[in-house]
Structures are given as structure tokens and as C-alpha cells.
Amino acid sequence: MRSPRPEITVVKLGGSHAGSPHLRRWLEAIAAEAGAIVVVPGGGPFADAVRQAQALIGFDDVAAHEMAMMAMAQFGRALQSLNSSLRPAHSLAAVRRVLKERKVPVWAPERMARAAGLPQTWELSSDSLAGWLTQELGASRLVLVKHGRYPARVGARDLVERGVVDPLFRRFIGKNGFRVLLAAPADAARLADGLRGGLFPEIVPAIGYRAPAAE
Numbered sequence: 001m002r003s004p005r006p007e008i009t010v011v012k013l014g015g016s017h018a019g020s021p022h023l024r025r026w027l028e029a030i031a032a033e034a035g036a037i038v039v040v041p042g043g044g045p046f047a048d049a050v051r052q053a054q055a056l057i058g059f060d061d062v063a064a065h066e067m068a069m070m071a072m073a074q075f076g077r078a079l080q081s082l083n084s085s086l087r088p089a090h091s092l093a094a095v096r097r098v099l100k101e102r103k104v105p106v107w108a109p110e111r112m113a114r115a116a117g118l119p120q121t122w123e124l125s126s127d128s129l130a131g132w133l134t135q136e137l138g139a140s141r142l143v144l145v146k147h148g149r150y151p152a153r154v155g156a157r158d159l160v161e162r163g164v165v166d167p168l169f170r171r172f173i174g175k176n177g178f179r180v181l182l183a184a185p186a187d188a189a190r191l192a193d194g195l196r197g198g199l200f201p202e203i204v205p206a207i208g209y210r211a212p213a214a215e
Contacts, residue, residue, distance in 0.1 A: 007036065007139075007140040008036055008038065008099070008137055008138070008140060009033065009036060009037045009038070009140065009141050009142075009143060009195055010037075010038045010039075010130055010134045010137065010139050010141070010142045010143070011030060011037060011038070011039055011040070011142075011143045011145065012040045012042070012126060012127060012130035012142065012143070012144045012145065013026060013039055013041055013042065013145050014042035014126065014144075014145060014146070015041065015042035015043045015044015015045065015046065015047060015071075015072075015075050016042065016044060016147070017042075017044075017185060018044040018045055018075065018078075020185055022185045022186055023082075024082060025188035025189065026145065026185075026188040026191075027079060027083040027086070028083065029188040029189065029191040029192065030083075030085075030086075030104055030191070031085035031104055032191075033104075033192065033195070034085050034103050035099055035100075035102040035103070038089075038095055038099070038104070038105045038106075038107060038137065038139070039076070039086065039104060039105065039106045039107065040072075040107050040109070040129060040130040040133060041072050041073075041076040041079055041107075041126070042075060042125075042126045043068050043069075043071035043072045043074075043126060044071070044075045046070075046071035046074040046075055047068045047071040050064055050067045050068050050071055051064070053067075061120065061121050061122060062120040064122065065120040065121055065122065065124070066110065066114075066120070068122070069108075069109045069110040069129075070110060072108065072109055072129075073088075073108035073109075073110065076088065076106040076108055079106055085103050085104050086104045086106050087103045087104065087105055087106065088105075088108060089105035089106060089107050089108065090107075090108045090110075090111050090112070091111065091112060092112070095107060095137065107133060109126075109129050112133075112136075113129060113132075116132075118132065119168065123166055124166060124168045125165075125166035127144060127165045127166050127169050128165075128166050128168045128171070128172045130142055131169060131172030131176075132172045134176070134178050135172065135176045135178070139178055140178055141178055141179040141181060141195070142173070142178060142179070142181070143180075143181045143182075143183050143194070144165070144181070144182055144183070145183050145184070145185060145187075146183070146184070147184070147185060148184075150201040151201060152201055152202065153202050153204055154182070154202070154203055155203075155205075156169060156170045156173060156180075156203050156204065156205050157170060159203065170205055173203065173205055174205040175205070179202060180203040181194065181200040181201065181202055181203070182200055182201040182203060183200050187200070
């Protein structure tokens with residue numbers, strides 16, 4: 001009898017954590033889940049460089065969006081250099097192959113997002129891309145590593161209104177059959193327990209749950 005396939009978790013590790021003292025701890029905690037976890041990197045300082053270049057040069061948002069996805073791949077490449085369990089992955093086949101090898105895929109989104117015809121705008125950030133990948137993989141949960149404190153259940157609409165997630169985020173998490181959790185930068189040591197229990201706040205697509213102001 002074949003052993004059951006493990007539940008897959010997608011972790012969105014934003015580029016704002018590039019200079020965080022917790023970054024390497026997160027990579028260690030993620031590596032401990034190798035074979036059942038996928039990393040979606042944010043763009044961080046590399047995406048900031050795209051924004052600055054757009055203001056200077058004046059290229060359109062389509063070009064900027066493509067360059068921002070390249071920025072995600074750049075941050076992902078930097079993460080790979082910090083932990084030997086991380087491997088690049090540009091397609092679903094590559095993601096699944098790396099998982100089968102008991103390593104951690106670090107997703108580069110450009111090829112898949114372009115092929116899928118996803119919106120080419122700053123309104124679609126790495127958060128929405130992570131939600132889309134979670135759906136495409138049939139993963140069971142998405143974990144967003146975010147600054148701030150949140151109640152046990154928080155509304156997606158409120159997070160959009162406060163700029164915690166991008167304006168299109170609700171489109172990519174509603175009615176897709178996976179849970180969306182929020183982890184704080186200092187939560188790396190709690191990742192394993194958070195995936196198996198109720199430690200992390202949950203984002204719900206429905207209206208009616210409002211988050212307190214982030215600290």
C-alpha cells in the first residue's frame with residue numbers, strides 16, 4: 001500500500017523580511033518541513049528597485065509587473081543561497097519534483113503567471129500569486145508571514161482595505177478549499193505546531209471580521 005501523499009503548505013515569505021533577524025530561523029523551520037512545503041518569495045528590495053526605476057524611466061505597469069516577478073525570483077535565489085534544502089522551481093512539475101526529492105521548492109512565478117494570463121498590474125502582488133499557486137497545487141493551506149498582531153479570525157476585506165494584502169487577494173482565496181493563516185516574523189519556532197494546530201490567526205473571505213490596528 002502506498003503511503004498517503006502529505007498535505008502541502010505554501011509559505012509566502014515577503015521581501016520585507018530580507019533584513020530581519022528572523023529570516024534564517026524561518027528558513028530552518030521551513031527546511032524542517034521539506035517534502036511538504038513550498039516557498040513563495042516576495043520581491044523585497046529587488047521589487048523596490050523596480051518601482052524606483054519605473055518612476056525614473058516611465059515604463060508601463062505591464063513591464064513593471066513582469067520585472068516585479070523577476071524580483072521575486074531574485075529574492076528566492078538569495079534565499080536558496082542561505083539554506084541548502086531550498087531549490088528553484090518554475091513550474092508545477094518542478095515544484096512536485098522538488099517535493100518528491102524531500103527538498104523545498106522556491107517558486108519563481110513569471111512563466112506560470114504569464115501562461116495563465118493573470119492580471120499584469122501592481123494590484124496583484126506576491127500575496128495573490130501565492131494564493132493562486134496554492135490553488136493550482138491543490139495545497140491544503142497558505143501561510144503568510146506578516147508584521148502585526150491579529151485576532152484568531154480576521155476578514156480578508158479588512159486586510160485589503162488596510163493594505164496588508166493586495167487588492168486582488170480575495171479573488172484568489174475565496175471558495176478554493178484551502179486555509180489561509182497569518183504568522184508573525186517571530187513565529188518561526190512555532191511553524192511546525194502552527195501547521196498542525198490552531199496557533200496562527202486565520203484569514204476568512206467572509207465579511208464581518210475586523211482586525212485591530214497592526215503594531
